[in-house]
Structure formats: C-alpha cells, structure tokens
Amino acid sequence: METLMVILVGILVSIGTYLILSKQLLRIVLGISIVGHAVNLLIITSGGLKTGSAPLLGEKAAGFTDAIPQALVLTAIVINFAVTAVVLVLCYRAYQSFGTDDMEQLRGDEHE
Amino acid sequence: MTIFYTFIFLPLISAMLVPLLYKYLNRRVHTGWFVLLVPLSIFIYLLQYIPGVAAGNTYKYTLSWIPSLDMNFTSYVDGLSLLFGLLISGIGTLVIIYSIFYMSKVREALHSFYVYLLMFMGAMLGLVFSDHLLVLYGFWELTSVSSFLLISYWYERKSSRQGALKAMLITVLGGFGMLAGFIMLIMMADTYSIREMIANLDVIQGHTLFIPAMLCVLLGAFTKSAQFPFGIWLPDAMEAPTPVSSYLHSATMVKAGIYLVARMTPLFGGSSVWFWLVAGIGLVTLLYGSLTALRQTDLKAMLAYSTISQLGLIMCLLGIGSLAIYFGPGDSGTVFTVATFAALFHLFNHSTFKGSLFMVVGIIDHETGRRDIRYLGGLMQVMPITFTIALIGGLSMAGLPPFNGFLSKEMFFAAVNDVSQSGIFGLSNIGILFPIIAWVASIFTFVYCLIFVFKTFGGTYRPEKLTRKVHEAPWGMLFSPAILALLVILIFFFPNVLGKYILTPALTAILPTMPISPYDLKISPWHGPNMELLMTIGVIVIGFLLFKTMKRWIQVLRNYPQGLTLNHWYNQGLSGTEKLSASLTNRYMTGSLRHYLIYIFSFFVIVLLSSLLLQHGIQFDTSNDAVISIFDAGLVLGMVIAALTVLLAGNRIMAIAALGALGYMVSMFFVIFRAPDLALTQMVVETVTTVLFLLCFYHLPKLEKRIERVPFKLTNLIISIAMGLTVTLLALSANGHKLFEPISSFFENAYELAGAKNIVNAILVDFRGFDTMLEISVLAIAGLGVYVLVHQRSKRREQRETE
Numbered sequence: 001m002e003t004l005m006v007i008l009v010g011i012l013v014s015i016g017t018y019l020i021l022s023k024q025l026l027r028i029v030l031g032i033s034i035v036g037h038a039v040n041l042l043i044i045t046s047g048g049l050k051t052g053s054a055p056l057l058g059e060k061a062a063g064f065t066d067a068i069p070q071a072l073v074l075t076a077i078v079i080n081f082a083v084t085a086v087v088l089v090l091c092y093r094a095y096q097s098f099g100t101d102d103m104e105q106l107r108g109d110e111h112e
Numbered sequence: 113m114t115i116f117y118t119f120i121f122l123p124l125i126s127a128m129l130v131p132l133l134y135k136y137l138n139r140r141v142h143t144g145w146f147v148l149l150v151p152l153s154i155f156i157y158l159l160q161y162i163p164g165v166a167a168g169n170t171y172k173y174t175l176s177w178i179p180s181l182d183m184n185f186t187s188y189v190d191g192l193s194l195l196f197g198l199l200i201s202g203i204g205t206l207v208i209i210y211s212i213f214y215m216s217k218v219r220e221a222l223h224s225f226y227v228y229l230l231m232f233m234g235a236m237l238g239l240v241f242s243d244h245l246l247v248l249y250g251f252w253e254l255t256s257v258s259s260f261l262l263i264s265y266w267y268e269r270k271s272s273r274q275g276a277l278k279a280m281l282i283t284v285l286g287g288f289g290m291l292a293g294f295i296m297l298i299m300m301a302d303t304y305s306i307r308e309m310i311a312n313l314d315v316i317q318g319h320t321l322f323i324p325a326m327l328c329v330l331l332g333a334f335t336k337s338a339q340f341p342f343g344i345w346l347p348d349a350m351e352a353p354t355p356v357s358s359y360l361h362s363a364t365m366v367k368a369g370i371y372l373v374a375r376m377t378p379l380f381g382g383s384s385v386w387f388w389l390v391a392g393i394g395l396v397t398l399l400y401g402s403l404t405a406l407r408q409t410d411l412k413a414m415l416a417y418s419t420i421s422q423l424g425l426i427m428c429l430l431g432i433g434s435l436a437i438y439f440g441p442g443d444s445g446t447v448f449t450v451a452t453f454a455a456l457f458h459l460f461n462h463s464t465f466k467g468s469l470f471m472v473v474g475i476i477d478h479e480t481g482r483r484d485i486r487y488l489g490g491l492m493q494v495m496p497i498t499f500t501i502a503l504i505g506g507l508s509m510a511g512l513p514p515f516n517g518f519l520s521k522e523m524f525f526a527a528v529n530d531v532s533q534s535g536i537f538g539l540s541n542i543g544i545l546f547p548i549i550a551w552v553a554s555i556f557t558f559v560y561c562l563i564f565v566f567k568t569f570g571g572t573y574r575p576e577k578l579t580r581k582v583h584e585a586p587w588g589m590l591f592s593p594a595i596l597a598l599l600v601i602l603i604f605f606f607p608n609v610l611g612k613y614i615l616t617p618a619l620t621a622i623l624p625t626m627p628i629s630p631y632d633l634k635i636s637p638w639h640g641p642n643m644e645l646l647m648t649i650g651v652i653v654i655g656f657l658l659f660k661t662m663k664r665w666i667q668v669l670r671n672y673p674q675g676l677t678l679n680h681w682y683n684q685g686l687s688g689t690e691k692l693s694a695s696l697t698n699r700y701m702t703g704s705l706r707h708y709l710i711y712i713f714s715f716f717v718i719v720l721l722s723s724l725l726l727q728h729g730i731q732f733d734t735s736n737d738a739v740i741s742i743f744d745a746g747l748v749l750g751m752v753i754a755a756l757t758v759l760l761a762g763n764r765i766m767a768i769a770a771l772g773a774l775g776y777m778v779s780m781f782f783v784i785f786r787a788p789d790l791a792l793t794q795m796v797v798e799t800v801t802t803v804l805f806l807l808c809f810y811h812l813p814k815l816e817k818r819i820e821r822v823p824f825k826l827t828n829l830i831i832s833i834a835m836g837l838t839v840t841l842l843a844l845s846a847n848g849h850k851l852f853e854p855i856s857s858f859f860e861n862a863y864e865l866a867g868a869k870n871i872v873n874a875i876l877v878d879f880r881g882f883d884t885m886l887e888i889s890v891l892a893i894a895g896l897g898v899y900v901l902v903h904q905r906s907k908r909r910e911q912r913e914t915e
Contacts, residue, residue, distance in 0.1 A: 001738035006843040008748050014836030015755045017713060021706055021828040023820075026767075026812050030758055033771055033801070037778050042843055044785055047854070050738040054786040055871035057863050064871065065786045066856040071875040073790055075887055081797045082894035088808045089901045101813050107703040 005045040012038035025091040025101040032087060036080040040073045116173045116187065119157045120241060123234035126150050127227045134223035143222045144212035151204035151233060158197045165194050165617045177247075182304060187241040191617025195456065196240040196364075196371055198614070199463055203363040204233050206592035210471055211355035213588035214478060225265060229356070232258035236364055240371055244304045245294045252290065252332070255365050256283040262360060263352045275348035278682070282345045283335050290332025290372075296325035297379075310378045310624070317383075326380045329372065330389055337369025338420045339427060340397040344678045347416040354474030357412065362419045362470055363463040370423065370459060373430050374622045377452075381434035381623075384537040391431025391531070395549050397424025402556035406563070407669035411473045411483045414564060415466070418509065421553065422462050428550075429455035429524060432531045433623070441627050447530045449619070449626050453633050454523035456615045456622075461516040461603065465508040468596035469564070472502045475589050476568065481579040485563065490573025494582045497590055499569040504597040510561035510655075511554060511648065516603035518648075519635055524550065525644040551647050558655030563662070607635035710831060717834045720842055730841060733848035744784065751777050764809045772802040789872045 012034055019031025047070075052063030055070065095101050126147070134143045161171065175185040189197075208229070215222060235254035242248040256279075264276035300319045301309040309316060316322060333339075338346040349361050360366070373390060380386040401421025408414040433452025439445040475498050476491065477483050492499045508515030511522075528550045532543035575582065584590075603610055611633055620628060639645070658665075674680055700711075724730055754777065757770035775798035782791035859871050859879065868874035876884050 001740045001744060002847050003732075003734050003737055003844065004740055004744070004748060006840055006847065008751060009843060010836040010840030011752055012755055012836075013839045014832045015759050017832035017835040018828050019759060021709060021713075021831065023706070026764065026809070030767055030771055034755055034758065034774065037774060038839075041778065041781065042839070044782070044787065044790070045843070046846060047856075048736075048738075049785055052786070054788055056788075057860075057869040057871065064856075064860065066854050067859050067871040067875060068854070068856050070787045070790055070872045071880065073787075074793055074872060074876060075883065077790070077793050077797055078887060079890060081801060082891050084801055085804055086894050086897050086901075088804055089898045092808050092811050093901045093904075095812055103705050107705065 001049050002045055005041060005049070009038045009042045023103045025094065025103065029084065029087050029091060033084055040076055043069045043073050043076070114173055117175050119154050120237050121234060122154060123150055123230040123237065127230035130226045130230065131223045138217055138222060142212050142217045143226055144208055147226045147230065148205065148208045150230060151201045151208060155198065155201035155205055158194060158201060161189055161194055162613050165189065165191055166613045168620065183246065184244060185247050186243040186305060188243045188307060189241065190621040191619065192374055192621035193240045195614055195618040197237060200233060200236050200364050203359060203463060203467055206595060207355045207359040210589060210592040213586055214355055214474055215353065228258050228261040232262065232360060239368060243306050245298060245306060246304060249291050249294055252368065253284065253287050255368060256280060256287060259360050259365055262356045263349050265353055269351065272351040275351040279345040279349045282342055286332040286335025286342065289328045293325045293328025293332065296321045296328065300325070306375060313379070316379060323385060326386060329376055333369035333372040334393060337366050337423050337427065339393050339424060340400050341678050343397065343401065343420040344682055346420055347413050350412040350416050354470060354477065358467050358470035362466040366419065366423060367459060370426050370430065373427065377430065377434050377622050378624055382437035387431050387434055387537055390434065391428050394424045394428030394431055395546065397421065398428060399549050399553045402553045402560065405560045406556055407672065409484050409486055411476065411485060411564065411568065414560060415469055415473060418560060419466060421557065422466065425524060426455050426459050426462065429458065429527055432527045435531070435534065436623055436626055438536065444534065445626060446632050449623055449628065450523065450632060451527035452622055453615060453619050454520055454527055456618050457523065457635065458520035460610065461520050464596045464599045465505040465517055468501055468593040469505040469509065471593035472498055472505065475585040479580065479585055480582050485567040487577040488568045489571035491582070492569040493573055495584050498585060501593045501597045502565050502569060504600050506561045506565040508600045510558045511651065513637060514604045515600050516607065519604060519607055519637060521554065522644050522648065525647050529643055551651065554651045555655045555658065558651050559658045562659045604637070611635055713831050713835055717838045720838050724841060724845060729845050731848040732844050747777055747780060764814060768802065768805045768809060772798060775801065
C-alpha cells in the first residue's frame with residue numbers, strides 16, 4: 001500500500017509541476033493545489049498506513065496509528081487553504097490590473 | 113553587571129538618550145555638552161586603574177552572555193588595554209569639546225552625529241578590553257560600521273558617500289580575513305581566550321595553520337591601520353567632519369590594527385614571517401605615506417598620508433620589537449624590548465600631536481573656508497594662537513626638540529640601527545635598508561611638516577583669496593588642541609612619568625616573557641654624540657634645504673601620473689567587478705517566473721538525486737507494507753484520472769470540478785488511513801476552496817489551448833517527470849530505511865498530560881499550542897491580504913466612476 005501511495009504521490013507531483021511551469025496563472029494555481037495534496041498524502045504515508053485504529057483514546061484499541069503525521073497534515077491543509085486563497089485573489093487582481101494572465105507578459109522589465 | 117561593564121557600555125547606553133536630549137534641549141544647550149560627560153567619566157574611572165596596573169596587576173571581569181556556547185564578554189584590564197582605554201576616553205573628551213564649537217547646533221544633525229560617535233566609542237572600548245576573540249571581532253566590525261556612518265555624515269555629498277563605501281569595503285574585507293584567522297586560532301588552541309592561547313603557545317606555534325592564521329590576522333590589522341597597499345581608504349575618509357578625522361582616523365580607530373598586532377605579538381612574535389611582514393610593510397608604508405604626503409595640496413589629505421606613514425612607523429617598530437621574543441632574555445633581547453617600548457611611546461605621542469594638528473586644520477577650514485595650501489598663507493598674523501599650536505604639533509611630528517616626537521623618533525632610529533646589525537632572518541644582507549629607508553622617510557616627514565606649518569601660516573597674507581573674513585578661533589575650539597600641544601611639550605620634559613605608569617605596564621602585556629628593568633626603559637633626550645643624533649642632524653639639514661628649494665621639485669611630484677596610483681587601480685577593479693557581476697546576473701535573472709521555478713526544481717532534483725546516489729541511499733523494502741484492497745486501488749486510479757483531467761481540461765469549470773474531486777478523494781484516503789480529523793478538515797476546506805475557485809474563475813480568462821513551441825513543452829515535461837521521480841525515489845528509500853523508532857508513543861498519554869482523548873487535537877492545541885497559534889495568525893494575515901486585495905480594487909473602481 002505504501003509503495004502504491006508513493007507512486008501516486010510521484011504522479012501527482014509530476015502533474016502539479018507541469019501545471020506550475022505553464023504560462024497561464026490559473027493553471028499555476030491548480031498546480032500548486034495538486035502538489036499540496038501530494039505532499040499531504042506523502043506525509044501521512046511516511047507514518048505507516050493502517051497500523052492501528054484512529055488515534056482516539058476512547059476507542060480502547062490495542063494500537064493507534066501514528067498521530068504526529070496527522071497533526072502535521074492538519075496544519076498543512078489549513079495553511080494550504082490560506083495560500084490558495086491568497087494566490088487566487090492575487091491572480092484575480094493581476095488580471096484586473098494588467099489585463100493578461102500570461103506569465104510571459106507579466107514579467108518585469110529588463111532593466112529595473 | 114559590575115561597575116566596570118557599566119562604564120564600558122556607558123557610550124552605547126547613553127547613545128539611546130542622545131536623540132531625546134537633542135529633540136527637547138538642543139535649542140537651549142548644544143547636545144555635545146551632555147555627551148561630554150560620557151568620555152570624561154570613563155576617563156576618570158579608568159585613571160584609578162593606573163596605580164594597580166603599574167604595580168603589575170591585571171583585573172579580570174566576566175559578563176555572561178551565552179555561557180552554553182562559551183560566549184562571554186571576558187575582559188582583562190592590563191597595561192595595553194588601559195593605554196588604549198585612556199586614549200579613547202581622553203582624546204574622546206577633547207574631541208567632543210572641540211566638536212561642540214565645530215558643529216553648528218542649528219545647521220547640523222547633531223543627534224545622528226553624537227549617536228554614531230558614541231557608538232564608535234563603545235565599540236572601540238569593547239574591542240580593547242575584550243579577551244574573547246569572537247567578541248573582539250564583533251566590536252571590530254562595529255567600529256568599521258560606525259566609521260562608515262561618520263564618514264558619510266554629510267551624505268548629500270557624493271565624495272562622502274564614496275569615501276565611506278571605500279573605507280567600508282577595505283576594512284570589512286580585512287575584517288573577514290581576520291575572522292578566518294581567529295577561527296583558525298580557536299581551532300588550534302581550542303579556546304576563545306587570548307590569554308589562554310598565550311598560555312598554550314606550544315600547541316599553536318607547532319601547528320600547520322600557524323602561518324595561514326598569522327596572514328589572515330595581519331590582513332585585518334593592515335587594512336584597519338591603513339598599511340600599504342590598503343591605506344588608500346584613509347585619505348578619502350577625510351570627507352568626515354574634522355572632529356571625526358581627528359578622533360577615529362588618526363588617534364584611535366586606525367590604531368586598532370596596531371593594537372591587534374601588539375596583542376598578538378606574544379603568539380606570533382619571534383617568527384621570521386611575522387617580523388618581515390610587520391616590520392617590512394610598516395617600513396614601506398612609512399616611506400609611501402611620507403612621499404605621498406609631500407605632493408598633497410589639501411591640508412587634510414596631507415595629514416591623512418602623514419597618518420598612514422606614522423602608523424607605518426609604529427608598525428615597523430612593533431615588528432622590530434617582536435625580535436625580542438626571538439632572542440629571549442639577554443642583551444639582544446633587551447635592545448628589541450626597547451623598540452617595542454618606542455612603538456608604544458610613539459603611538460601615544462602620535463595621538464597627541466596628530467590630534468592637535470587635525471584640530472588646527474579644522475580651525476583653518478572653519479575660519480577661512482579653505483584647506484588648500486595654494487590659497488592659504490600668512491595666517492600667523494591673524495591667528496597667532498592657532499599658529500603656535502600648529503608649530504608645536506608640526507615640529508613634534510618632524511622630530512625636533514623640545515617636543516615629544518623628537519624622543520620617539522630618536523628611539524626609532526636607534527631601533528632600525530640595531531636591527532640592521534642583528535644579523536638574523538637574512539638581515540645581514542639587506543638589513544642596512546632599514547636605517548636608510550627610515551632616514552629618507554624622516555627627511556620627507558620633516559619637509560611636509562615645514563610645508564604644513566609655513567605654507568599656511570608663513571608667507572604673505574592674501575585675504576582676497578579667502579571667502580570669509582578671518583579672525584582667531586573661539587576659545588572652545590582652541591582649548592582641546594592647546595591641551596594636546598601642552599602634552600606634547602610636557603612629555604618631552606617628563607617622559608619617564610608616562611613611561612613608568614602607562615607604557616611599561618603596556619609593554620609587559622606585549623612581551624610577558626621579557627624581564628623589564630626600569631633602567632633600560634629610561635627615556636632621555638641626550639645620549640651623547642651617536643649615530644641617531646647624526647641622523648637627526650642630517651634630516652634637519654637636508655630637509656631644510658629641500659624645503660627652501662621646494663618650488664623647483666614639487667611639480668615633479670605633483671605631476672605623478674594618475675594612472676599609476678593605487679587609487680586608480682582600486683577604481684578600475686571596483687568598476688570592473690561591478691560590470692562583470694551585472695552582466696553575469698542579467699544572464700540568469702530574466703524576470704520570468706518560469707525560469708526561476710526551473711532553477712528551483714532543477715536544484716531540488718540535482719541535489720536530492722545525486723546525494724541519494726552518492727550515499728547509496730536508494731533501497732526498497734516493501735515487506736512492511738499494508739495490504740491493498742480493491743477500494744484503495746480504485747481510489748488511486750480515480751485520483752490519477754482526476755489529476756490528468758485537471759491537466760488536460762479544455763475549460764475552466766471542468767478543471768475546477770476535477771480538482772474538487774481530487775480533494776474529496778484525498779479526504780476519503782484519510783478515512784481509510786484512520787484519520788477522521790483530517791478527513792473532516794479536508795472535506796470542509798475542499799468545499800470552501802472549490803467555492804472560492806468558482807467565485808474567482810468568473811473574473812479570470814478562459815483556459816486557452818495554446819500552441820506552445822516543442823522545446824517549451826519538452827523542458828516542462830522533463831522537469832516535471834524528474835520531480836515526480838525524485839519524490840518517489842526519496843519516499844521509497846525513506847520507507848526502506850526505518851532508522852528511528854516513531855516517537856508517537858509519547859503522545860499516547862495525552863489524556864494524563866492534557867486531558868484530551870483525541871491525540872491529534874491534543875498535539876495541536878496543547879503540546880504544540882504555539883505552532884497552532886502562529887498558524888492561526890497566518891490565516892488571519894492571509895484573510896487580511898485577501899480582503900485588502902479585493903477591497904482596494906473596488907475602491908479604485910469607485911474613484912474611476914466618480915471621475
């Protein structure tokens with residue numbers, strides 16, 4: 001299962017990177033989102049999968065899955081959301097101000 | 113904190129009060145009067161150490177800073193540091209009195225001026241009293257910074273800014289060298305303390321890093337003390353207000369290099385490399401400085417080059433004096449101990465006469481508006497007191513009796529004569545060069561001193577060439593140089609008081625192993641008719657003849673081609689470096705985000721893959737893997753399809769929907785992986801994100817199917833596949849190496865420790881509560897950012913509509 005997940009993460013990273021490298025702003029935002037998902041999955045995978053029950057003490061289970069990656073990912077999800085929101089609004093503003101969403105046209109002047 | 117540290121840090125602490133004093137009281141009282149109390153009280157405080165230190169005691173103080181890293185401000189008050197401490201606070205007092213009358217309280221930004229000056233004073237005191245090498249280095253750089261700020265004090269002038277930059281570049285370059293040298297010393301001796309290094313001399317002297325460390329430390333000392341060829345920054349530093357030139361750039365800061373060489377003499381002294389570098393460079397600097405000073409027409413520039421040459425003289429004496437360690441106790445050793453003593457004596461004398469001369473130039477500049485000897489002359493009749501001071505300072509520098517410069521110059525001649533006869537380190541062949549160069553340089557020194565005094569004050573008075581009505585300076589400006597001039601004469605008549613109480617203890621600190629008898633160190637003006645006296649008479653006769661015939665030869669010197677000066681090479685080097693780095697930077701800083709991302713991704717791939725390969729880290733171990741159910745496989749397939757849909761979607765709504773689907777599938781994975789909190793959070797966040805996307809996409813242009821060039825697509829494809837591959841390999845190898853036991857068992861007593869049954873929640877809000885709090889602040893900042901970006905837009909639109 002871990003190996004499969006890692007391969008899935010690799011595919012997601014590839015697709016995300018490809019999108020980030022494209023010229024259109026919206027695609028870049030989509031790419032960032034996908035890479036974010038991939039990283040979250042990677043972190044959760046690194047703690048070992050399906051090794052015990054959910055980390056709730058009330059369950060009286062024999063063993064729990066590793067809680068640390070979960071705590072990390074929980075933080076990451078929220079921060080990801082904040083980043084996506086800001087980048088999206090930034091794209092919107094850039095498009096409103098400059099009338100283009102092409103990165104090649106948005107680049108700075110040669111001698112600034 | 114002991115009283116000692118209160119006084120050492122007094123300048124830095126009181127610097128904080130200066131802006132307030134300036135703001136509320138400057139209209140009534142010149143801020144300088146308050147600042148004056150600082151060096152004066154430090155001076156008085158340090159005076160009380162003299163009896164103890166003269167009796168051979170040293171005082172140790174320690175101020176804990178980072179004890180766990182062995183970083184403490186350890187101080188030793190010994191003769192050497194006390195000599196410098198007294199110079200810093202004593203000359204500082206006089207300079208501040210002088211500055212009160214020199215700096216107008218109406219026109220000048222006094223608050224910055226005195227803050228910088230106090231900052232320098234504090235840094236310099238810290239430097240000389242610090243025994244910890246890294247702390248010393250910190251103060252050393254702080255003196256460079258404050259010197260930079262003071263040189264650029266009149267920052268609206270281009271020449272001030274350039275001079276400041278030059279001083280900064282050269283001294284900080286040396287500072288870095290010195291830091292490297294210090295680190296080598298620390299590695300060799302395994303201690304930060306200079307005293308402990310001196311105690312462990314054998315370990316250091318036998319080490320392979322001995323010579324490299326010495327070279328690096330000397331680089332720092334030579335750049336700071338303006339030795340050849342690094343001295344070019346000092347003339348340009350004269351753009352600073354004259355009190356600064358007099359204080360930093362003649363009496364104290366430039367002597368920090370001398371201090372360092374003196375401090376390091378017990379470590380490095382006795383080796384031939386040290387002798388040749390210190391004495392040799394010092395001698396070359398002496399000649400170069402005095403010759404270049406001759407052709408200056410600006411009084412301040414002349415004094416700057418003369419400072420360079422005098423610093424060379426002191427450096428040379430220290431180099432010669434280091435031979436005492438080579439010879440050890442005995443007759444030859446004593447001869448060179450006297451040379452070190454002469455170095456300290458001249459250091460003190462130079463501070464007195466050069467300080468007064470700089471202040472005289474300041475007075476001339478202030479009263480006449482000119483500093484160029486071609487326009488000045490005959491000022492003797494309008495400024496008699498200033499003339500007297502200049503005469504005393506100038507003749508002392510020239511080495512004439514009855515002034516203190518005569519005594520130390522005689523001792524210098526004696527030292528170069530001794531070294532030429534010592535016959536070691538290859539001196540038997542070229543040792544004779546020492547007295548010859550010293551003698552020639554002294555003639556030049558004599559001539560420029562005469563030029564300085566008599567071209568300004570002698571000759572005919574030409575008021576038509578001056579912009580102002582000239583009169584004698586106010587008493588406040590004359591006070592400080594007069595005190596210094598008085599010292600110049602007093603030291604000539606009573607040199608042994610100074611020698612006994614101040615210089616001999618300092619000598620003990622430089623040459624701790626040498627027996628020092630007061631009889632050898634007795635300074636007297638008359639030694640009978642000997643070689644030194646003949647040399648001095650020669651200097652006076654030839655120097656006087658040269659001065660009289662000046663018109664015939666001075667043009668030859670002044671027409672020295674500009675292209676061959678050190679300054680020219682410095683400028684060429686600087687502009688060349690700038691051009692090179694600009695063209696290099698422009699080649700890769702293209703302004704295109706995509707290029708920067710490509711650098712980042714390539715770096716990531718190259719560094720991680722190569723280190724994985726080099727460390728043989730690629731290792732797979734699938735034995736501990738969990739089983740894959742059909743449901744899992746279906747989800748994985750679904751996610752790949754969703755991601756591909758995002759990639760290939762022809763319109764926006766489809767891409768966004770696919771992204772949403774991807775997110776929900778991630779949350780399903782969280783359910784499978786026994787992470788209910790994550791699943792819930794992911795579900796909520798994904799919903800909000802999708803809504804946000806849908807809100808924004810309305811305003812964004814359509815996804816266009818653009819026909820891109822093949823190389824563009826190919827680059828992207830290669831990089832993205834490499835990225836995916838790297839991440840996969842890295843994660844697989846990480847899975848294959850289980851190097852540590854998981855620490856999660858620690859959190860399983862969450863209920864006992866935090867009263868929470870949900871471990872993940874306990875980690876977030878209790879164990880790592882701070883992280884979560886900061887995370888919430890990140891969210892708040894992001895929210896503010898979004899709000900501002902949207903709101904600003906609508907406001908502008910409103911404005912446009914009203915127009």
